[in-house]
Amino acid sequence: MVSRRRFLVTSAALASGACASTSPGVPKPVTPQSARRLRPGGLESGYDPWLEIDAAALRHNVREVARLAGGRPIMAVVKNNAYGLGDTLVGPLLSSCSEVVGIACARVDEALAMRKAGVSKPMLILCEVAEDEARELVANSVMLSCWFDDSRTRLERVAQRMRKPISVHLFVDTGLNREGMPHHRALPWIEDLATRKSIRIQGTYHMFVHDLEYDRVQHTRFLALVEAARKRGIRLGTLHAAPTFELFYLPESRLDMVRVSNALVGNYPGEDVRDRALLKPVFRLKARVIRVEQIQAGESAGFRRGFITDRPTWLALLSVGHTDGFPITAAGTCRVLINGHLYPIVTGGISSTYTILEIGSERRVEVGDTATLMGADDPAIDPLSVAAKAQLPFQQMITKFSALLRRQLT
Numbered sequence: 440m441v442s443r444r445r446f447l448v449t450s451a452a453l454a455s456g457a458c459a460s461t462s463p464g465v466p467k468p469v470t471p472q473s474a475r476r477l478r479p480g481g482l483e484s485g486y487d488p489w490l491e492i493d494a495a496a497l498r499h500n501v502r503e504v505a506r507l508a509g510g511r512p513i514m515a516v517v518k519n520n521a522y523g524l525g526d527t528l529v530g531p532l533l534s535s536c537s538e539v540v541g542i543a544c545a546r547v548d549e550a551l552a553m554r555k556a557g558v559s560k561p562m563l564i565l566c567e568v569a570e571d572e573a574r575e576l577v578a579n580s581v582m583l584s585c586w587f588d589d590s591r592t593r594l595e596r597v598a599q600r601m602r603k604p605i606s607v608h609l610f611v612d613t614g615l616n617r618e619g620m621p622h623h624r625a626l627p628w629i630e631d632l633a634t635r636k637s638i639r640i641q642g643t644y645h646m647f648v649h650d651l652e653y654d655r656v657q658h659t660r661f662l663a664l665v666e667a668a669r670k671r672g673i674r675l676g677t678l679h680a681a682p683t684f685e686l687f688y689l690p691e692s693r694l695d696m697v698r699v700s701n702a703l704v705g706n707y708p709g710e711d712v713r714d715r716a717l718l719k720p721v722f723r724l725k726a727r728v729i730r731v732e733q734i735q736a737g738e739s740a741g742f743r744r745g746f747i748t749d750r751p752t753w754l755a756l757l758s759v760g761h762t763d764g765f766p767i768t769a770a771g772t773c774r775v776l777i778n779g780h781l782y783p784i785v786t787g788g789i790s791s792t793y794t795i796l797e798i799g800s801e802r803r804v805e806v807g808d809t810a811t812l813m814g815a816d817d818p819a820i821d822p823l824s825v826a827a828k829a830q831l832p833f834q835q836m837i838t839k840f841s842a843l844l845r846r847q848l849t
């Protein structure tokens with residue numbers, strides 16, 4: 440009997456700490472506690488589809504990002520449940536790499552879940568939070584971001600309640616006009632924060648719009664603010680900005696540290712930079728063949744008769760559908776790997792829980808065979824090419840894995 444645990448995180452190197460730092464003070468890598476919580480079901484006997492996280496590929500991408508960053512440290516952004524790949528799996532794996540000096544996340548519950556899952560490196564929450572949430576984060580050694588006008592009074596109240604200084608990163612808005620303290624009125628705000636004993640400024644950052652010309656304007660604005668603060672003797676801590684796009688396209692934005700997410704999960708910011716780094720797919724989506732049947736000429740398969748055969752052909756049914764995160768638009772355009780061969784998904788062949796494949800004139804697959812729908816094993820099933828063929832942004836596609844993972848983890 441093979442346990443689910445084995446499938447969830449592949450690569451034997453996980454527990455051995457192949458990526459661990461030898462420098463003192465850096466916590467030892469941890470085996471994700473979530474993996475220990477896994478239900479010991481038997482996949483050999485089960486029909487549910489499953490996701491595998493490739494720890495070695497993830498670590499490879501970390502090294503590629505570190506190389507692109509010119510050796511600068513990485514703050515790994517793990518948000519939106521690691522884009523559907525599971526924050527409590529991906530977070531500890533990333534955090535076990537010496538190149539990763541911290542984890543940033545977008546939501547309070549994700550930060551706390553990763554701490555519980557064994558992430559012991561510095562953590563930063565990227566949003567402003569309510570005061571009770573701030574106290575819980577501080578109690579779990581998560582650094583806060585601040586960018587509200589009244590951040591100072593809020594932080595001072597938290598510090599008073601916690602009876603200790605609060606570590607923060609200042610988020611400056613340089614033109615994305617989404618979140619952050621607008622750069623043109625940030626200086627007095629920063630000065631006010633910097634003079635408080637109960638507030639420790641550990642870092643200062645901004646976020647780009649991913650338009651190179653405007654990015655350069657933002658970069659200049661940020662540096663001007665940094666310089667102005669420096670002239671007043673204000674320490675801004677670690678300066679960081681570059682996410683994936685600017686990591687590839689705007690080298691001067693790397694500052695003291697890069698703050699990356701997409702590249703770590705294998706997503707390039709553009710086709711023209713693919714030769715600059717080799718990013719590997721970090722997951723596999725797999726399912727079992729649960730039915731093999733032959734149909735005759737003139738018969739169709741699936742809803743709306745999108746596929747009609749003109750000769751006898753074998754069909755295989757996979758127990759995976761669009762509710763598991765396999766895009767419905769992959770039908771008629773994508774293929775699936777079984778025992779080293781690729782088989783097309785019939786047009787209209789993806790429904791909520793099933794996927795229909797055409798095998799051809801010979802019965803070449805059997806019930807119980809494992810099918811790989813996405814993964815590194817063949818260029819045809821590379822997740823980036825599946826996303827392209829399914830006409831979905833990669834990130835949006837993989838975010839849909841959350842439901843599947845939740846079932847695997849509980």
Ligand SMILES: *Cc1c(COP(=O)(O)O)cnc(C)c1O
Nearest residue numbers: 516646682683684698699700701
């Ligand atoms: C998501 C996010 C990042 C990481 O962006 P990628 O493009 O995925 O590398 C960095 N900083 C902030 C503030 C973010 O929200």
